[in-house]
Amino acid sequence: MIKKMVSLVAVSMAIGCFAGEKGYAATNPPQQEINRMLTEEAFKKGIPPEIVKAVAIQESSWRQFDEKGDPLVIDGGIGIMQVTQPHNFNEDLLKNDIKYNIEKGVEILDQKFRNFDAILPKLNDMDRDVLENWYFALLAYNGKKQVNSPTKQDDGSVNKGAYQEEVYTKVDYYNNFMGVSPLPFPFKPEDFTYTGAPNYNLLFNKMEYDVPDHLLHVTKHKFEKDDIVLSAPAAQFRGVPSTVKTIDPIRSLPKGKREAITILDPGNQAGAPQYSSLVYDETYKYDSTVKMLDRQYVWYKTLLNDGKTTAYTASGELIPIGKRLHGFDRMETAAAVSREGWESADTVVIAFGYDFPDALAGTPLAYHLDAPLLLSYYDSLRDATKKEIKRLGAKNAVLLGSSELIKPTVEQELSDLDITTITRYGGEDRFETAAKIGQQLPKKDTAVLAYGFNFPDALSIASYAAQNGYPIYLTRETGIPDVTANELKNYENIIVVGDKQLLPDSILSKVSPKKMIRYGGETRFDTNAAIVNGLYNGIDQAYLARGYEFPDALAGAVLAAKQGVPILLSNDKNVPPSIRSTILKQKIDYFGFLGGQNVLDVQNEIGQIVQEIKY
Known part of the structure; x- marks a missing residue:
């Protein structure tokens, strides 16, 4: 009690x-x-x-x-x-x-x-950050007694008086009514055995429960720098981490409206350096009569959607919709992508940062090597790239492109970073380079053919190709180069990306696979949507990149492959209709935003789309 x-x-x-x-x-x-x-x-x-x-x-x-x-x-x-x-x-x-x-x-x-002293039912994937996954641990904390049964023995209804049920009610109440109560578990009386009086032991007959992710809640105390979240409905953004009535909010949203905001760093340290954006409520500084017991939520300093206003907002009702991976330039963005996906790596793959074909053709190879893809100047590495190589502890490097594209001076810089093995795959042109890269992959029966002088189609399928070990070969619109055609003869199946206006059927006469499938649309966004809807099913995450610029997305394709998700293309400031439809169809509710807000400013629209998803 x-x-x-x-x-x-x-x-x-x-x-x-x-x-x-x-x-x-x-x-x-x-x-x-x-x-x-x-x-x-x-x-x-x-x-x-x-x-x-x-x-x-x-x-x-x-x-x-x-x-x-x-x-x-x-x-x-x-x-x-x-x-x-x-x-x-x-x-x-x-x-x-x-x-x-x-x-x-x-x-x-x-x-x-951890089931240290008792075997308890397993909830979902037992992710420790999911609040609902602690249900049976809470039950056991108070005691595996019938009084704490999730259901009432007589009628099978929810036992709201159970210890763990009361704890979750308090989690909800003291954290801005974040939504964890009522709980979503489909418990039934037959899941439990009752051994006698209320304080007798409760036995478990069912040992696993699985609940759809959209019904679960992740802790709101662990947001990090560059996380993008939806604010509370009708949020009041404040200049101090407090709801003290004597200080007016900086801005208030209309009733029912949420806004996409970005977590900033640093904030006040909360005893956990990895979550330095977290700030405790400071109402006690302004009103000594307020019970701080009622303010268990925390605050975050955030960047509002206008991209310039900073303000504090409370944690309880924040909904995560993504994370922005970005840097000062394309080189730093690639390093940020690497930090997101790799704690360490034996090998790094390096491509020229001012053109796309080698990097996209190299995506399956980088995935195969479990190596992040970093970007280079013609003749040198950016300091951010060098720092990332050191952080990864890499000893091997693979260069994509000839010595005319990435100069030998880059090899010397890599040696100076204690890289002991440097391998280069480069040809006379992009087609030969792609062919040489493809030869390094384990043999599969399928290959991808993409247009070699623009990036969106190859980028759209790069993650899928990498996950499946399919090489990406390049072609002209006027005909398949001999070096590409010779490679394609080794494959039974070919996936062609791009519509017939870009890659007409006539140019495919050089190859005769057993099976050929094409993904294409009227626009690059339509082709992207066709690829994602045709090759993925049941995903709930994706990476988002600009559809008319390639650099930020180059490194992102390898990370997307590592996480088993696609890349979606977007306009700089609005989401194309076919991409909107894909998000709703696939029920994608979490995104990696590749590039800064100055180049990809669609987070607010993405937040609105996510709220429209029907589960």
Whole structure:
């Protein structure tokens, strides 16, 4: 049962002042300090802070000590997390050190999730960041008793009085009504065995549950720099991380309207450097009467959709729709893509950054080598590229293109970066280079043929080709070059990308595969849509790139392949109709935006499209 919150006495912020000592009364820390401690310990154990903070409310209303200043002990439970013995913990510290008590309570919850001392049903893929996936761990934290059965034994309805159900109600209430309650699990009475009275053990008959992703919620405490999110409906964007009424919001949205905003960095450190954009609520600085217990959500400093206004917004109702991968130029963007997809890599693939054919033909090879694709000048590497190679710890490099395109001076720079093996695949022209690259792939029965003097069609299929190990060969619109035709004779199936006006049937007479399939449309966007709808099914993520410029998308194609998703093409400031239709048909609700907002400014429209998806 939830206890009534006791008014707190103003005390020093030093943790040592909160710990009780024998013979002396102790006081509870200010609620904003408790919020910080619970959040930091949750991060350390990889548990959503929303879950940990709600457990602490359910157990003690965020109290370590009672009204008399004595350690809070209820039915054998001790302190803020109501830790019970027997555990191999220091009981004196459990009673008198709130930090220790939080640490041990969070440790127990982590053990329940890991099935450390009991076998519990598995939820979805058990992603630790998904709030709903902690359902059975929460049940076990309080006890695998019939009183906590997800369903009522008599009529099979939801047991709203179960411990874990009450915790999720509090997660929802104290985090801007983020939507986790009611829960989406299809529990049935026959899933459980009841062994007797309410406090008897509950047994599990069904050990796996799977719920569609769109019904689940990821923690809102872990957004990072360049994450793109939808604001709360009718959001009030503020100049300080607080809803204090004496300070007017910078801007307010109309009723029901959301806006795509970008998480900025750095913000106030929240004890977890990897989430340095996270900021705690500061209402207590302006109004000492406000209960900070009610403000468990956090704030983020964001860039609003106009691309220039910065403001704070609360976390609870934010909906992630993507992440922007970008840099000062195409070289830095490629390095940003590499950081997103690779913690380390033995090999890097390097292509000339001011033309597209070698990079696109090299996408399947880079994927095969599990290597990020970085970009080069004619005669040198950008500092950002060098820094990324060092971070990856690469020892091998593959250059795409002849020494006329990427000069030997680049090889010297790679050697200076401790690259020990440098391999080059280059021919007299783009067609021969593509052929040489294709020869490095394991033999398959299918190849891709794309127009060699424009990029969108090859880019549209590059991720799919890479995932399947299909080489990408290039052609002229007037006829297939001999070097390409000779390679295509080795394949039973050919995928042609581009409509018949671009690549007429007549030029295909040089090759006679057993099967040939074409994906094409009136525009580059229509061709892109035809490829994605024809070759993918059931995806919920994609990368988004400009349809009239290639550099930002070059490196992105390898990352898309690594993640098993396609690249969608867009105009700079609006989403083409065929791409909009593809997003709705495929139910794509998360995007990697390749390039800065100055070159790809469609995040707000993407957010609106995502809200139209029918599941």
